[in-house]
Amino acid sequence: DAGVIQSPRHEVTEMGQEVTLRCKPISGHDYLFWYRQTMMRGLELLIYFNNNVPIDDSGMPEDRFSAKMPNASFSTLKIQPSEPRDSAVYFCASSHSGNSYEQYFGPGTRLTVT
Amino acid sequence: SQKIEQNSEALNIQEGKTATLTCNYTNYSPAYLQWYRQDPGRGPVFLLLIRENEKEKRKERLKVTFDTTLKQSLFHITASQPADSATYLCALLPNSGYSTLTFGKGTMLLVSP
Numbered sequence: 001d002a003g004v005i006q007s008p009r010h011e012v013t014e015m016g017q018e019v020t021l022r023c024k025p026i027s028g029h030d031y032l033f034w035y036r037q038t039m040m041r042g043l044e045l046l047i048y049f050n051n052n053v054p055i056d057d058s059g060m061p062e063d064r065f066s067a068k069m070p071n072a073s074f075s076t077l078k079i080q081p082s083e084p085r086d087s088a089v090y091f092c093a094s095s096h097s098g099n100s101y102e103q104y105f106g107p108g109t110r111l112t113v114t
Numbered sequence: 115s116q117k118i119e120q121n122s123e124a125l126n127i128q129e130g131k132t133a134t135l136t137c138n139y140t141n142y143s144p145a146y147l148q149w150y151r152q153d154p155g156r157g158p159v160f161l162l163l164i165r166e167n168e169k170e171k172r173k174e175r176l177k178v179t180f181d182t183t184l185k186q187s188l189f190h191i192t193a194s195q196p197a198d199s200a201t202y203l204c205a206l207l208p209n210s211g212y213s214t215l216t217f218g219k220g221t222m223l224l225v226s227p
Contacts, residue, residue, distance in 0.1 A: 004157075033214070042219035043158070043203065056214065091157050101146060101207050103215065105157030 004106035006092050012112045018080040021109045023092030024073055033103065034067055034077050035091040043091070049075065050097075082113045116141045120204060120218040128226055133191040135221050137204035140185060142216075146207040147180055147187050151200045152220065158203055162189075194225045 005024040013019055025032045034046040047057040052069045060067070064083070069075040079086055089110050093103040119138045127133050137147070145166055150158035164171045164180045164187070171178045177190040191198050203220040 043217040045214050045216075048214055093157070101215065102148070102160045102163065103158075105159070107155075108157050 004092055004094055004104055006106035006109050008109060009107060010110045012114065013082055014114055015083055016081045018078065019082045019111060019113075021077040021090050021111070023075045023077070023106060025075070025092070025094030026104055027073065029094035029096045029104070031095045031097065032069060032075050033093040033095075034075070035093065037089045037091060037108070046077070084113045087111055087113050116216070118142075118204065118206060118216060118218040120221045122219065122221070124222040124224055126224045126226065127194055129195060131194055133194045133198065133223055133225070135189040135202050135223065137187040137189070137218055138185060139206060142185070142206055142208060144206040144208060147178075148205045148207070148215065149178060149189050150203040150205060152203060153200050191223070196225045196227050199223055199225050
């Protein structure tokens with residue numbers, strides 16, 4: 001199994017631009033999570049999906065952030081417009097409901113907004 | 115408010131010694147507590163899970179304890195090796211059906227040869 005796949009691995013963009021992060025979860029997993037990690041705040045949950053349906057997006061910082069999961073094998077996190085304070089590492093993770101909540105993380109996307 | 119606290123200072127130990135990392139929490143009644151390892155530039159990797167009714171769990175050189183009275187978990191690595199150097203995160207799952215993990219900020223462990 002290839003594990004959770006994220007792209008791009010690094011993204012540098014200018015303030016005001018749209019950024020789209022992509023995630024392919026592990027096949028057969030029914031939960032997908034988007035996290036953001038910074039030194040100051042640690043690992044924060046942004047949103048999670050169960051069977052492709054968004055369940056809790058209370059961690060999404062603002063309306064500039066949106067996430068979709070059109071099918072079981074693909075999800076996107078979009079920031080529009082991006083701001084310098086969005087600079088962080090964004091992780092996607094997936095899990096299976098029958099697996100004691102163990103989460104499998106992707107390698108992350110390091111986003112830098114200048 | 116709910117808090118998870120891990121020592122923000124790095125733990126430096128010598129190879130062969132036992133490393134002990136601490137995770138304290140307040141205003142939680144966790145059903146599960148998990149430990150993850152994170153290497154620089156990589157995502158966290160699941161190591162161990164312990165349930166609220168379990169006192170101790172072991173896996174090879176790893177041992178986790180869970181004291182719901184003290185609201186504390188200890189994570190031990192015995193016979194530590196330089197390859198164990200990483201950041202270790204604890205994560206709690208609240209005791210309210212399937213919900214989401216809340217992570218501590220992690221403690222960096224440095225094992226010197």
